[in-house]
Amino acid sequence: MRHMLAAAITLSIAAALAPAAQAQDAARKLAQDAIIVDTHVDAPGILMDTWADLGTRADDREFDYPKAREGGLDIAFMSIYTSPGQDASGSAWQIANAMIDGVEALAHRHPDKFAILTSPKDALRLLEGGRVLLPLGMENGAPIGDKLENLKFFFDRGVRYITLAHSANNRIADSSYVVEKKWNGLSPFGREVVKEMNRLGIMVDVSHLGDASAAEAIALSKVPVIASHSAFRHFTPGFERNISDELAKAVAAKGGVVQIPFGTAFIDPASAADTQAHFRARNDFDHRNAELKAQGKPELDRAQFEKDWASAHPTRQSTLAQVLDQIDYGVKLIGIDHVGIGSDFDGVGGELANELKTVADFPHLVAGLQQRGYSEADIRKILGGNLLRTWAQIEAGAGK
Template identity: 45%
Template structure:
């Protein structure tokens, strides 16, 4: 009995502390639940109390968060005629470093523009080399702000390092000068797309602006060049070329192609420089992308009509007075005419209509930005006047119901996909 009691004593002795410990633990758990519930409630209250970001604020956050790539900015040729240090604020033009930072621009494709006249007079390759050297010098002078980008991977790395990439595209393949060795030369110098022609037919392709169509599309050399571009990893750019040439490019190219700075012809009937619905559909089937041009005459038929009336008035004045259209008297007349009859700028909403049209036609994966900043003169739409304006475009897309994921595709995702596919094709060939 006493032994039994002794055996039970330890149990009785430790029973109370154990119960207390359980109660304490239970109390702490309950208290913890209450604390967690309280914290959760406080978090919900804080979230509810936090001011909701406006669409403008959301747009600015998106602009800073993701890569914005614009495939056509005409800085080199602008600086060729009047040099300015674009690493600082410049009083002229549409692009400089401070404004690019303000707009969230991370990849500004520098257009190596070759005037169509050089096809006959010569000097295309030399000018292209000079302009490429200019871009390289811009980077060398401000390595803490700019960097070259020879690949899609370079662009991503530059973005991670807080640098604005200056990849290069050649506007007008005239600089190839009929020699495929020059394609390799320009690839080695950083050219990653070539617009096959510009305002006149050349030895590669007919132009959408040229009444004369000697090749009835691409020349034999042009077809060979497209294949060579595929094989080396240079994107084929179908902006500026004639409709016939476009369809021939689509037959020849084995890799996706781009329209680096074109808009939808749906809104500008008869303007061959823009892309028809059938062309946009075929471009998408090929996996390519149309980069929307911001110029008012690419966006609005009313702007085109207003410009044509102005041109006709200037021409009539010159003829009536026997003057050269480039004379000072004619320039003064033109200035006075515009003072009385101002140019009609397209609106941001009209630019957004072009994005909407492409998305409704072929989907979100085949449209991007090719503003033509520094290339369309004083014809940019309201609220899209320079490279600080991309948040305005993003805000407009948000207002129209585009998701953040959709907007990222427009800003750079679609272009990066095409670039990577072109690189992959070249790596295999």
């Protein structure tokens, strides 16, 4: 009798688990079959700090080749990020070039695993053999300096989108993190930058921009624009870093896409408030140090500032459900054709939604979308189809 009861319990458990296992298998299958495009992966910064051979598994990294293949990631935009401090010191040009050198070195060392992607037309050909493709996105227009011809230089080096500003106002546009805006839109030079990006076929990225700067960039562009990694401000009131409904509608009306990040700082309201306060405190700290330096006085300890901040602001948690809520909201607000993915892997210190901790976890996102009733065709759009369409339209509009 005991054996019969145990067998019945085992069968009951197996029957209960079968649908879940089937759902996971279906999600993994679709993740492998669909073209997944992530518009924001911060691996180049890590290559600058400590070279890691991302052709092999690197357990302390969120992006590497084995994890990308496990998760079905096909196209990962490498973030060529430079800071406001590097802009101020004049080092942004060199650092951006060194980061591009690092991505090129990665592809050259592993031609069977990686390839630089400069046009959506080449994607299917280069994906053959199981490669992960590495287009370049420049986060912060600082490396351009004040020379418009530098846009052509970086285009020739493979840069295919530029986030016009980052965490401080620059020569081009205002940052969302700064209270006092410099331009209240684009600068005169910034307007020329957008026009030249259109001419070359470089995507204009409005993530990180202050609202007025983003609005002018969208209106001025003759082709679609993107928000490479912006969640919806609807969930984080007062957090200008996330995109407003009005601006998201403007991006969609232009034919562009809003790419949803996975970082806790963007999708969790309390974390978003901390993040905005942190950037503003950091900018104030940098201004104070600049004043002290100009006066010939000792500068404040930046490491101590960051340590004190972290101590006063403990890490929070976020969930896959919050990412799915962002996608649901975006689809309802601007339509299924205008939402995609810009994770921010390797860019937020590991503070990511539960179940989306590395590029191996894309099947969890797919499973969540399936559970929320999205069709396979619509999931394919979100995973990468929308971004590839937008990129193709921007490329087709180049020079016109």
